[in-house]
Amino acid sequence: MQWQFWIIQTLNSVAFGGLLFLLSSGFSLIFGLMRIPNLAHGAFFMLGAYFGFTLLQLKLQFWLAALAGGLGVGLIGILMERFVLRRLAGNEQGQVLVTLGISFIIADICLLVWTGDPMPLSAPQALRPPLRFAGFAFPTYRLVVLAIALAAALALYLLMERTRLGAMIRAGVDDTEMARGVGIPVSRLFTTVFLLGATLAGVGGVLGGPILNAYPGLDTDMLPLALIVVILGGAGSLLGAFVGSFIVGFIYNFGIALVPDLAYFVLFLPMVLVLVFLPQGLFGRVQI
Amino acid sequence: MTTPALEVAHLSKRFGGLPATKDVSLSVSPGERRLIIGPNGAGKTTLFNLITGDLSADAGSVRLFGQELIGMPTQRRVHLGLARTYQILTLFPRERLVHNVVLALLGLDRRRWNPWSILTASRDLYANARAFLERVGLGDAAERIVAETSYGERRRLELAMALAQKPKLLLLDEPLAGLSQAERQTVRALLDAIPREVTIVMIEHDMDTALAFAERITVLHYGEVIVEGTRAEVVADPRTREVYLGD
Amino acid sequence: MTPRAAAGLALCVLALVAVPWVIGNEFYVNMASQVLIYALFALSINMMLGYGGMVSLGHAAYLGIAGYACILATTAGYDQLTAAVFAVALSTAAAAFFGVLSLRAPGLGFIMITLALGQIVWGVAYRANDLTGGDNGIRHPARPMPFGFDISDAPSFYYFTLVVFLVALFFIWRFARSPFGASLKGARDQPRRMRMLGHNVWLVRWITFVMAGFWASVAGVLYVYYNLFLSPHAISLQQSAEILLMAILGGASTLSGPIVGAAIITLVKNVVSTYVERWNTLLGVIFVVVIVFMPYGLVPGCAQAWERLRNRMKSRKVSPAASEPAQ
Numbered sequence: 001m002q003w004q005f006w007i008i009q010t011l012n013s014v015a016f017g018g019l020l021f022l023l024s025s026g027f028s029l030i031f032g033l034m035r036i037p038n039l040a041h042g043a044f045f046m047l048g049a050y051f052g053f054t055l056l057q058l059k060l061q062f063w064l065a066a067l068a069g070g071l072g073v074g075l076i077g078i079l080m081e082r083f084v085l086r087r088l089a090g091n092e093q094g095q096v097l098v099t100l101g102i103s104f105i106i107a108d109i110c111l112l113v114w115t116g117d118p119m120p121l122s123a124p125q126a127l128r129p130p131l132r133f134a135g136f137a138f139p140t141y142r143l144v145v146l147a148i149a150l151a152a153a154l155a156l157y158l159l160m161e162r163t164r165l166g167a168m169i170r171a172g173v174d175d176t177e178m179a180r181g182v183g184i185p186v187s188r189l190f191t192t193v194f195l196l197g198a199t200l201a202g203v204g205g206v207l208g209g210p211i212l213n214a215y216p217g218l219d220t221d222m223l224p225l226a227l228i229v230v231i232l233g234g235a236g237s238l239l240g241a242f243v244g245s246f247i248v249g250f251i252y253n254f255g256i257a258l259v260p261d262l263a264y265f266v267l268f269l270p271m272v273l274v275l276v277f278l279p280q281g282l283f284g285r286v287q288i
Numbered sequence: 289m290t291t292p293a294l295e296v297a298h299l300s301k302r303f304g305g306l307p308a309t310k311d312v313s314l315s316v317s318p319g320e321r322r323l324i325i326g327p328n329g330a331g332k333t334t335l336f337n338l339i340t341g342d343l344s345a346d347a348g349s350v351r352l353f354g355q356e357l358i359g360m361p362t363q364r365r366v367h368l369g370l371a372r373t374y375q376i377l378t379l380f381p382r383e384r385l386v387h388n389v390v391l392a393l394l395g396l397d398r399r400r401w402n403p404w405s406i407l408t409a410s411r412d413l414y415a416n417a418r419a420f421l422e423r424v425g426l427g428d429a430a431e432r433i434v435a436e437t438s439y440g441e442r443r444r445l446e447l448a449m450a451l452a453q454k455p456k457l458l459l460l461d462e463p464l465a466g467l468s469q470a471e472r473q474t475v476r477a478l479l480d481a482i483p484r485e486v487t488i489v490m491i492e493h494d495m496d497t498a499l500a501f502a503e504r505i506t507v508l509h510y511g512e513v514i515v516e517g518t519r520a521e522v523v524a525d526p527r528t529r530e531v532y533l534g535d
Numbered sequence: 536m537t538p539r540a541a542a543g544l545a546l547c548v549l550a551l552v553a554v555p556w557v558i559g560n561e562f563y564v565n566m567a568s569q570v571l572i573y574a575l576f577a578l579s580i581n582m583m584l585g586y587g588g589m590v591s592l593g594h595a596a597y598l599g600i601a602g603y604a605c606i607l608a609t610t611a612g613y614d615q616l617t618a619a620v621f622a623v624a625l626s627t628a629a630a631a632f633f634g635v636l637s638l639r640a641p642g643l644g645f646i647m648i649t650l651a652l653g654q655i656v657w658g659v660a661y662r663a664n665d666l667t668g669g670d671n672g673i674r675h676p677a678r679p680m681p682f683g684f685d686i687s688d689a690p691s692f693y694y695f696t697l698v699v700f701l702v703a704l705f706f707i708w709r710f711a712r713s714p715f716g717a718s719l720k721g722a723r724d725q726p727r728r729m730r731m732l733g734h735n736v737w738l739v740r741w742i743t744f745v746m747a748g749f750w751a752s753v754a755g756v757l758y759v760y761y762n763l764f765l766s767p768h769a770i771s772l773q774q775s776a777e778i779l780l781m782a783i784l785g786g787a788s789t790l791s792g793p794i795v796g797a798a799i800i801t802l803v804k805n806v807v808s809t810y811v812e813r814w815n816t817l818l819g820v821i822f823v824v825v826i827v828f829m830p831y832g833l834v835p836g837c838a839q840a841w842e843r844l845r846n847r848m849k850s851r852k853v854s855p856a857a858s859e860p861a862q
Contacts, residue, residue, distance in 0.1 A: 378727065
């Protein structure tokens with residue numbers, strides 16, 4: 001029993017870490033560039049899960065549903081950025097609070113449309129049977145989620161390091177005023193990054209659906225985890241979001257498995273340690 | 289050999305790849321009037337920021353009357369007798385002038401920890417604040433809100449706040465910037481009136497006014513000390529001219 | 536204080552005292568008690584927000600820690616005073632610790648850390664079933680009898696709450712006008728400048744954080760006395776957000792703002808809940824509307840409108856005299 005248990009938990013942890021990466025990479029990018037902790041990010045994740053549920057109900061193919069769900073959330077993100085956040089440019093405090101208000105609206109509308117019962121999402125048929133290897137059974141779907149998250153991490157890395165868009169984003173993260181000064185279209189960059197971040201969260205929500213389900217409160221369960229990832233890993237750093245996601249994934253998952261009463265509390269200690277000794281986070285580029 | 293008021297030794301600071309302050313050393317005697325000049329980007333304000341603790345140095349030491357300041361938080365340096373004005377005015381624009389000076393007085397007064405008594409009841413603080421405003425010619429404007437004063441008046445308010453701290457070392461970052469000719473004369477007269485108990489180090493661009501005020505001058509360029517000496521020496525030195533006209 | 540302001544204050548206090556007589560209905564007297572409790576809560580968060588410029592999204596944690604501690608101590612057999620003092624002390628100590636963590640990154644980092652800490656407290660309350668009853672919550676046995684007074688009926692509880700509220704209001708009012716308060720406000724506006732004037736900005740902020748936690752703890756004990764029940768919902772992010780909104784809606788820069796905001800939000804919430812189920816959406820919409828269109832809040836906004844009206848009426852009074860034929 002023991003080995004199987006540890007392997008399953010480890011895999012659950014890395015799969016959850018992968019989901020957390022999809023969630024917090026977007027959050028970290030938005031925060032790094034726009035200096036706004038997007039408190040609606042948990043709601044974006046949850047909305048993605050609900051979109052995924054409905055699209056699957058409509059018999060859409062799973063991967064298409066994931067993409068479409070993500071883009072749907074991305075669209076909401078753009079609307080939010082263009083029509084609300086932009087009006088508060090310069091008022092960072094106001095922008096943060098507004099994202100909080102919008103998170104309430106999104107969460108409540110989800111409750112209205114999909115009711116209070118948890119909505120299960122089914123993994124694609126092909127991935128349901130477990131992968132048997134070396135006498136152990138591995139949850140196939142979770143392995144695939146991990147693979148997707150790793151692919152996304154690679155894609156984001158290439159985007160940030162090898163493309164012009166990425167260079168502009170990095171410049172904006174380092175010094176927004178300077179970036180504007182050298183002609184970088186900062187407004188459009190903000191919208192693009194917001195779209196990217198929201199879509200990532202939405203896709204994460206759909207992919208997480210078969211593991212977590214879509215339920216009211218998913219947003220307030222996921223948001224603090226994203227915050228802790230960014231606090232641990234460092235704001236504005238993709239590497240930080242990557243490493244932080246897996247650390248948190250492990251701690252949270254093993255916490256729930258071993259000491260369910262204290263799962264949240266177990267996250268507390270590493271967060272405290274980092275805050276006390278390394279307030280910039282492990283890889284922080286941005287002073288938060 | 290008296291302890292220098294300010295002794296900077298091998299002070300260095302880099303921003304990412306760029307060295308902003310390169311191995312800067314200088315020594316200011318008590319009561320001296322020192323002028324720091326150099327073209328834009330020479331690292332003058334960075335040097336001030338390192339002395340006040342607004343920036344942390346990569347290497348080197350800063351001593352105030354023999355006391356090492358590196359590693360000490362800014363407010364403690366202030367309590368040792370350091371005061372500073374800023375190149376870009378940082379006042380409290382929605383408050384009255386007298387309140388601005390009161391905040392300066394409170395910074396060194398135990399009463400600032402009192403969460404119970406009513407501040408405006410401390411008549412001595414307000415009287416003291418008004419006295420400092422009088423000194424800079426703003427006595428009549430004490431009750432006006434900063435946002436409703438002129439730029440020249442705000443510069444003088446900064447000076448009043450710094451003087452209210454009764455500093456031993458006063459750092460002035462371009463105190464004459466943006467002032468009209470007449471206002472410059474006024475401020476210059478105020479600076480002349482500061483007693484010798486206060487050592488002054490000033491950054492300035494306005495050569496006419498500042499040169500006459502300075503006793504010794506340090507010339508900075510690209511973060512390094514290029515020339516240093518008495519006013520006559522520095523003015524005559526060909527490297528000074530090079531720094532401003534050449535390269 | 537000017538004679539006019541003193542008279543206005545006296546009138547308000549008189550009105551507050553007269554509430555149970557004027558409003559006979561027990562339901563509304565209870566709501567008035569609720570308003571006072573939330574007003575205290577909003578005033579406590581405003582010490583940080585309005586005077587300090589610090590946005591805390593985890594303030595409900597102190598209501599929760601104090602509330603749960605009070606219930607657990609009472610059920611364990613301690614007398615009411617000990618339980619209440621223990622609850623407030625424990626919660627304030629938590630504030631002292633959380634304050635150190637939250638201030639590691641002032642500005643937006645503060646918002647994120649306070650939110651994370653608040654959620655952790657909520658998460659513990661939600662999952663530690665043995666201790667806190669989890670989602671089901673736990674009951675407080677009965678209302679205490681401070682100094683022998685029975686406060687189990689609505690008017691008596693209201694007066695008890697009013698006394699505590701007025702004492703707290705007095706302390707917070709003096710805090711706002713004290714040298715410490717001036718130091719805090721200065722640190723809000725120009726922290727670098729304040730350091731250069733000799734103020735220890737970190738320490739000022741931390742002490743304020745602890746004081747705000749103290750008053751929130753007091754509100755937490757009152758909350759538990761009022762409801763005789765506590766569940767994790769009371770320490771949710773939504774609760775922290777509502778309290779923040781009360782301060783912002785009323786006007787964070789004023790003393791009366793949070794009180795007005797608490798009254799409005801509590802009344803709207805109670806009224807709206809009976810007709811409409813979408814309180815959360817309304818809360819979110821109010822949030823967005825207030826921050827975009829009324830960032831300074833109602834009290835300063837109304838005061839400005841009042842000033843403009845008075846000026847217009849003054850100039851009207853002048854013109855009829857000017858149009859009189861010269862003698």
